Amino acid sequence: xxxxxxxxxxxxxxxxxxxxxxxxxxxxxxxxxxxxxxxxxxxxxxxxxxxxxxxxxxxxxxxxxxxxxxxxxxxxxxxxxxxxxxxxxxxxxxxxxxxxxxxxxxxxxxxxxxxxxxxxxxxxxxxxxxxxxxxxxxxxxxxxxxxxxxxxxxxxxxxxxxxxxxxxxxxxxxxxxxxxxxxxxxxxxxxxxxxxxxxxxxxxxxxxxxxxxxxxxxxxxxxxxxxxxxxxxxxxxxxxxxxxxxxxxxxxxxxxxxxxxxxxxxxxxxxxxxxxxxxxxxxxxxxxxxxxxxxxxxxxxxxxxxxxxxxxxxxxxxxxxxxxxxxxxxxxxxxxxxxxxxxxxxxxxxxxxxxxxxxxxxxxxxxxxxxxxxxxxxxxxxxxxxxxxxxxxxxxxxxxxxxxxxxxxxxxxxxxxxx
Amino acid sequence: xxxxxxxxxxxxxxxxxxxxxxxxxxxxxxxxxxxxxxxxxxxxxxxxxxxxxxxxxxxxxxxxxxxxxxxxxxxxxxxxxxxxxxxxxxxxxxxxxxxxxxxxxxxxxxxxxxxxxxxxxxxxxxxxxxxxxxxxxxxxxxxxxxxxxxxxxxxxxxxxxxxxxxxxxxxxxxxxxxxxxxxxxxxxxxxxxxxxxxxxxxxxxxxxxxxxxxxxxxxxxxxxxxxxxxxxxxxxxxxxxxxxxxxxxxxxxxxxxxxxxxxxxxxxxxxxxxxxxxxxxxxxxxxxxxxxxxxxxxxxxxxxxxxxxxxxxxxxxxxxxxxxxxxxxxxxxxxxxxxxxxxxxxxxxxxxxxxxxxxxxxxxx
Numbered sequence: 170x171x172x173x174x175x176x177x178x179x180x181x182x183x184x185x186x187x188x189x190x191x192x193x194x195x196x197x198x199x200x201x202x203x204x205x206x207x208x209x210x211x212x213x214x215x216x217x218x219x220x221x222x223x224x225x226x227x228x229x230x231x232x233x234x235x236x237x238x239x240x241x242x243x244x245x246x247x248x249x250x251x252x253x254x255x256x257x258x259x260x261x262x263x264x265x266x267x268x269x270x271x272x273x274x275x276x277x278x279x280x281x282x283x284x285x286x287x288x289x290x291x292x293x294x295x296x297x298x299x300x301x302x303x304x305x306x307x308x309x310x311x312x313x314x315x316x317x318x319x320x321x322x323x324x325x326x327x328x329x330x331x332x333x334x335x336x337x338x339x340x341x342x343x344x345x346x347x348x349x350x351x352x353x354x355x356x357x358x359x360x361x362x363x364x365x366x367x368x369x370x371x372x373x374x375x376x377x378x379x380x381x382x383x384x385x386x387x388x389x390x391x392x393x394x395x396x397x398x399x400x401x402x403x404x405x406x407x408x409x410x411x412x413x414x415x416x417x418x419x420x421x422x423x424x425x426x427x428x429x430x431x432x433x434x435x436x437x438x439x440x441x442x443x444x445x446x447x448x449x450x451x452x453x454x455x456x457x458x459x460x461x462x463x464x465x466x467x468x469x470x471x472x473x474x475x476x477x478x479x480x481x482x483x484x485x486x487x488x489x490x491x492x493x494x495x496x497x498x499x500x501x502x503x504x505x506x507x508x509x510x511x512x513x514x515x516x517x518x519x520x521x522x523x524x525x526x527x528x529x530x531x532x533x534x535x536x537x538x539x540x541x542x543x544x545x546x547x548x549x550x551x552x553x554x555x556x557x558x559x560x561x562x563x564x565x566x567x568x569x570x571x572x573x574x575x576x577x578x579x580x581x582x583x584x585x586x587x588x
Numbered sequence: 589x590x591x592x593x594x595x596x597x598x599x600x601x602x603x604x605x606x607x608x609x610x611x612x613x614x615x616x617x618x619x620x621x622x623x624x625x626x627x628x629x630x631x632x633x634x635x636x637x638x639x640x641x642x643x644x645x646x647x648x649x650x651x652x653x654x655x656x657x658x659x660x661x662x663x664x665x666x667x668x669x670x671x672x673x674x675x676x677x678x679x680x681x682x683x684x685x686x687x688x689x690x691x692x693x694x695x696x697x698x699x700x701x702x703x704x705x706x707x708x709x710x711x712x713x714x715x716x717x718x719x720x721x722x723x724x725x726x727x728x729x730x731x732x733x734x735x736x737x738x739x740x741x742x743x744x745x746x747x748x749x750x751x752x753x754x755x756x757x758x759x760x761x762x763x764x765x766x767x768x769x770x771x772x773x774x775x776x777x778x779x780x781x782x783x784x785x786x787x788x789x790x791x792x793x794x795x796x797x798x799x800x801x802x803x804x805x806x807x808x809x810x811x812x813x814x815x816x817x818x819x820x821x822x823x824x825x826x827x828x829x830x831x832x833x834x835x836x837x838x839x840x841x842x843x844x845x846x847x848x849x850x851x852x853x854x855x856x857x858x859x860x861x862x863x864x865x866x867x868x869x870x871x872x873x874x875x876x877x878x879x880x881x882x883x884x885x886x887x888x889x890x891x892x893x894x895x896x897x898x899x900x901x902x903x904x905x906x907x908x909x910x911x912x913x914x915x916x917x918x919x920x921x922x923x924x925x926x927x928x929x930x931x932x933x934x935x936x937x938x939x940x941x942x943x944x945x946x947x948x949x950x951x952x953x
Contacts, residue, residue, distance in 0.1 A: 220782060221780055409871070410643065410852055411848065411851050412870065414850075414851035418866055421863075436781065438855035439854050442856055442859035443860065466857045477781060477782060478855065480781045481810065482788070482810040484809060484810040484854055485854065490789065491785040491788055491814070492785070493784075497783060498750075
C-alpha cells in the first residue's frame with residue numbers, strides 16, 4: 170500500500186488493511202465493516218468517528234478478535250508490529266510486522282491485555298456487579314502476569330464465578346485466583362487513574378461507584394497489562410460533560426505518560442477535535458475520509474464529512490440554520506447495498522459516476538488525506554448530476570424493516586410509487 | 589397582555605420519599621426525601637423557547653413533567669395564562685392538557701408498539717372528544733405530512749421507523765391538539781447528529797408556523813445555544829443561573845455554568861489538545877445535598893459562607909445567578925476559602941484532579 174509510510178515520523182504499530190466483518194443474520198448478510206484500512210502509530214491518538222451503525226465499534230472488536238457469532242471477520246490483514254511474534258510465526262510475518270489474523274487463536278487471545286486492551290462505553294454494565302471492583306482489576310492483573318510467565322498457555326487463564334467456586338474458596342482459601350500482590354497492583358492502578366482512597370474503593374462493589382469513577386476503574390483495568398494500543402470505544406458517551414472532561418484529561422495524561430497508542434472511537438466530533446491527532450470518518454461500514462485533524466475538519470472533501478460538520482450546532486456561534494444531511498443511515502444488508510457509493514442517495518452532489526463504487530482518492534491537504542469520493546479527484550460537474558428523485562424511483566421494493574437501520578426514505582418512495 | 593408570561597413557575601418542588609411504606613412507619617423510620625426539584629421558579633413568554641439544561645439527575649425532566657401536572661408537585665405553583673394549574677378542576681385540567689403537550693426523550697419507548705402511527709397520532713384527538721373516526725385519520729395524515737413523514741405511512745407500526753422518524757411521530761402526536769405550549773424533554777438526545785439537525789430544524793419551523801412556546805429540556809449545550817431564546821441552568825434540583833441565551837453563553841456568571849461551558853468539547857481544530865480545568869468530583873446525591881450552596885463541594889471559589897446559607901436569585905427577565913460572588917457586599921468576601929477546592933483551582937494550569945490522585949477531593953462521593 171502506498172500510504173503506509175508517509176511523512177509522519179512515528180512508526181506504525183498497527184496496520185489495518187482491507188478489513189471486512191460481516192454478520193450472517195436471518196435477514197441476510199450484513200456488511201458491518203467493509204474494506205477498512207488505516208494505521209495506528211506509536212504514541213498517537215487516532216480517532217474513528219461515525220454515526221450509529223457506521224461500523225466503528227465492530228471495527229474495534231474485529232481488531233481484538235471479539236466479534237461474536239453470527240459475525241465474522243471475513244477478510245483483510247491486521248499487521249501488528251512485534252518482532253518476537255514475527256520471528257516465531259515467520260509464515261505470517263512481513264518484516265517486523267505480523268498478521269494477527271494468521272496467528273493461532275490462543276496466541277491472539279494472549280495478546281489481549283499486554284498488547285491491546287479496551288475501554289467500553291457503558292461502565293455500569295461492563296463490570297460484574299457481584300464482585301468488588303478491586304478484585305476484578307486484580308483478576309486482570311493476574312491474567313496478565315500469568316500470560317507473561319507462560320505466553321503460550323491459555324489454560325487456567327480465567328476463572329468462573331459460580332457456587333462451586335464460592336464453596337471451594339471458603340474451604341481452601343489458598344486456591345484463590347488472585348493473590349495479595351495483584352491486589353496491591355490493583356490499588357496502585359486505581360490510584361493512578363485518580364480514584365480517591367483507592368484501598369477503600371477497591372473493596373467496594375460497582376454499584377457503590379458513580380459513573381465517572383467506574384469509568385476510571387475500567388481504564389485502570391485496561392491498563393493492567395500495559396497495552397501497546399488502548400482501544401476506547403465511546404469512553405465518555407454515558408457521562409455528563411463535566412465528568413467527560415475529567416475522563417478525557419485522564420486519558421490524555423495516561424497516553425502521554427506511557428507513550429501509548431490510543432484508538433478513540435466516538436460519535437462526538439468535539440471529543441475527536443480535543444483528543445485526536447488523526448481521524449477516520451466512517452459511514453456505512455467504510456472509512457470514507459481520513460487524514461490529520463486539520464484535513465478532516467478544515468478541508469473536508471467527502472460530502473458526508475461536510476454534512477456531519479454542518480449538522481452540529483456551534484457552541485460559540487449559533488448559526489441561524491443547521492445544514493443537516495437528508496435521509497438516514499442506510500441499511501447494511503448486502504442485498505440492499507448495491508455497487509454504488511453508499512452515500513449517493515443522501516449526497517447533495519451525487520453524479521452519474523457515483524453509481525459505481527468509488528476507490529480511495531488522495532485528497533488536498535496533508536500527504537495522508539484520503540477520501541472515498543470522486544470529488545477528491547475532480548470537481549463537481551452539474552451536468553453529470555443525478556436527478557434529485559433518482560433513488561426514490563429507481564430502488565428495488567423494500568424487503569421489510571431492518572433492525573436499527575430502517576431507511577428513512579424507503580417508505581416515502583413506496584408512497585410515491587403507490588400514488 | 590403580551591408581556592405576561594404564558595407559563596409562570598413559582599417555587600416548584602417535587603420530592604420523592606424513600607422508606608415511606610406502612611412497614612417503615614410501623615418500625616418508626618423517618619421517611620427520607622429525595623429533593624428532585626427544590627424550589628424552581630421561572631417564566632416563559634408566549635412564543636419563546638426556554639432551555640432547561642443540567643447534568644443527569646439535576647431534576648430538569650422532573651421539572652418538565654411536574655409543571656405539566658403529569659406528576660404531583662410537592663409544593664409551589666404553576667400558572668398557565670395566570671391560572672393555577674394545580675388548583676384546576678377536571679374541566680379546566682382537561683382544557684389545560686389540550687393546550688400544553690409534551691414530547692418525550694426516547695422515541696423507542698414512548699410510542700406504543702402495538703398501535704399504528706396513525707392511531708398514535710390520533711389518540712389525543714379521540715381522548716379530547718373528536719368522535720369522527722375518518723376525520724381523525726385524515727388529521728393524522730395531515731400531521732404526519734407536516735412533520736416530514738408521508739401520509740401513506742399512517743398504517744405502519746413504530747417498529748418500521750428509524751429513531752428520527754419515530755421522534756417525528758412523537759412530535760406529530762404532541763401537535764395533534766394544536767397546543768400553545770410544548771415541553772420538549774431531550775427531544776434529540778437519542779438521535780444521531782445528522783438526524784438531530786433535521787429534527788431541530790423541524791422544531792424551529794413548527795414553532796414559527798404555529799406560534800408555539802417551548803420548554804426545551806436538554807443536556808447538550810450546543811443544541812440549547814442553537815434553539816433557545818433564554819436558558820436556565822439547573823444543578824441538584826435548583827436553578828443556578830437564568831438569562832438570555834447570549835448572556836449565558838458569552839458572559840456566564842455562576843461558576844457551575846462557567847465550568848459546564850468550559851467542559852464542552854468544540855468540533856473545531858482549535859480544540860485540539862485543549863486542557864480543560866475539569867470540575868473536581870461528582871454531583872452529590874440529591875438524597876443528602878450539601879448544606880448552603882449545593883455547588884460548594886465542587887466550586888473552585890467556595891468559601892465558608894457558602895456552607896452556611898443558600899444563595900438566591902431574583903425571578904424576572906434579567907440575567908440572574910444564584911451565587912454570593914455577584915454581591916460585592918456579601919459576607920462571602922470576608923469568610924475563609926474552603927481549602928480543598930481552592931487548592932484545586934489554584935493548580936489551574938490544567939492538572940485538575942486527574943493526574944494527582946492525592947489532590948483529589950473525596951468529599952463528593
